[in-house]
Amino acid sequence: MSVDPRSDIRVLPAYKPGRSPADLARELGMADAIKLASNENPFGPLPSVIEAITRAAAEINRYPDNGAVELTAALGAKYGVKAEQIALGCGSVTVCQQIVQAYAGQGDAVLFAWRSFEAYPLVVAVSAAQSIMVPLREDTHDLPAMLAAITDNTKIVFVCNPNNPTGTAVRRAELTAFLDAVPPSVLVILDEAYREYVLDADVPDGLELMAGRPNVAVLRTFSKAYGLAGLRVGYLIAEDPAVAETVRKTGMPFSVSSIAQAAAVASLEASAELAARVAQTVAERHRVQAELVRLGYAVPESHANFVWLAVGEQTPVVATSLEQRGLIVRPFGLEGVRITIGSPQENDMMLRVLRG
Numbered sequence: 001m002s003v004d005p006r007s008d009i010r011v012l013p014a015y016k017p018g019r020s021p022a023d024l025a026r027e028l029g030m031a032d033a034i035k036l037a038s039n040e041n042p043f044g045p046l047p048s049v050i051e052a053i054t055r056a057a058a059e060i061n062r063y064p065d066n067g068a069v070e071l072t073a074a075l076g077a078k079y080g081v082k083a084e085q086i087a088l089g090c091g092s093v094t095v096c097q098q099i100v101q102a103y104a105g106q107g108d109a110v111l112f113a114w115r116s117f118e119a120y121p122l123v124v125a126v127s128a129a130q131s132i133m134v135p136l137r138e139d140t141h142d143l144p145a146m147l148a149a150i151t152d153n154t155k156i157v158f159v160c161n162p163n164n165p166t167g168t169a170v171r172r173a174e175l176t177a178f179l180d181a182v183p184p185s186v187l188v189i190l191d192e193a194y195r196e197y198v199l200d201a202d203v204p205d206g207l208e209l210m211a212g213r214p215n216v217a218v219l220r221t222f223s224k225a226y227g228l229a230g231l232r233v234g235y236l237i238a239e240d241p242a243v244a245e246t247v248r249k250t251g252m253p254f255s256v257s258s259i260a261q262a263a264a265v266a267s268l269e270a271s272a273e274l275a276a277r278v279a280q281t282v283a284e285r286h287r288v289q290a291e292l293v294r295l296g297y298a299v300p301e302s303h304a305n306f307v308w309l310a311v312g313e314q315t316p317v318v319a320t321s322l323e324q325r326g327l328i329v330r331p332f333g334l335e336g337v338r339i340t341i342g343s344p345q346e347n348d349m350m351l352r353v354l355r356g
């Protein structure tokens with residue numbers, strides 16, 4: 001006899017950890033391996049951020065500020081929104097889960113493009129809601145098809161812009177038309193985890209688009225451009241404070257640690273230094289993208305800190321040949337390989353393998 005979990009949880013795939021660089025390096029007999037698999041920032045933490053972490057570490061016998069007052073105020077000031085419009089979470093993936101838990105349950109549908117962020121179907125399943133996945137068209141969101149897929153059961157639509165893993169972005173006119181047409185009873189979440197890497201002025205800022213639309217909210221994170229993936233801080237900014245309040249209700253108390261809050265505040269204070277790093281990554285993205293296209297790979301224009309190699313059936317071969325040379329990337333079935341933009345040296349190594 002064993003204790004049965006919920007049947008819809010039993011069928012969920014168990015977490016399969018990615019290759020660890022240390023492990024792979026040992027296996028290959030190399031000094032170290034390079035991880036270009038998780039869209040992390042290649043730069044280590046800024047000295048000012050380490051300092052803030054050290055200061056916060058002296059007080060970890062205390063619970064964190066559950067309202068994250070200082071961080072919320074700093075975000076409010078940065079974006080010109082009220083504290084009531086903000087909901088923080090332990091990484092934006094947790095905020096995703098809080099949103100779905102709050103708004104969708106059994107019998108409800110959550111709509112998103114596919115492929116898109118891998119966490120969406122998982123958090124939907126955990127809430128016992130149904131995922132409706134609308135295929136990408138030419139690696140990009142097919143917003144008219146998504147609109148047509150909305151039914152009376154639809155509670156939430158996720159639009160990941162730029163999209164993970166393809167790096168593509170929807171433009172202002174098409175996203176505005178979509179938001180104009182979505183029924184006001186459907187919550188639209190614009191997942192902008194990679195917003196800081198967007199240069200194209202025609203790729204809209206979700207915070208501008210949500211103005212005047214109480215059913216729209218934006219999701220952002222400190223994990224990518226801000227380089228705090230290991231500390232887990234993400235947030236929602238909603239046009240309607242009631243949405244943020246609802247999302248806060250499904251959050252675990254104290255889930256954003258005092259160290260994470262301090263590091264996030266320090267990172268917002270260092271935004272000029274961080275912007276310079278983002279500019280370097282974007283310059284590398286342009287270089288890598290151009291070189292991959294020159295080599296004959298099909299690479300859609302990326303607006304994020306990664307590129308998508310649509311290599312189809314060659315996906316396992318491409319991923320394995322990179323791995324055998326100490327480069328860990330992220331393959332997706334027989335669709336393609338997502339490669340994070342690393343440091344110039346890391347990108348050169350990756351390009352050297354793909355040239356061969």
Ligand SMILES: *Cc1c(COP(=O)(O)O)cnc(C)c1O
Nearest residue numbers: 091092093117164193221223234
């Ligand atoms: C990386 C990523 C996130 C953020 O993850 P965190 O939990 O904040 O580390 C959210 N959405 C997308 C699409 C991502 O790629």
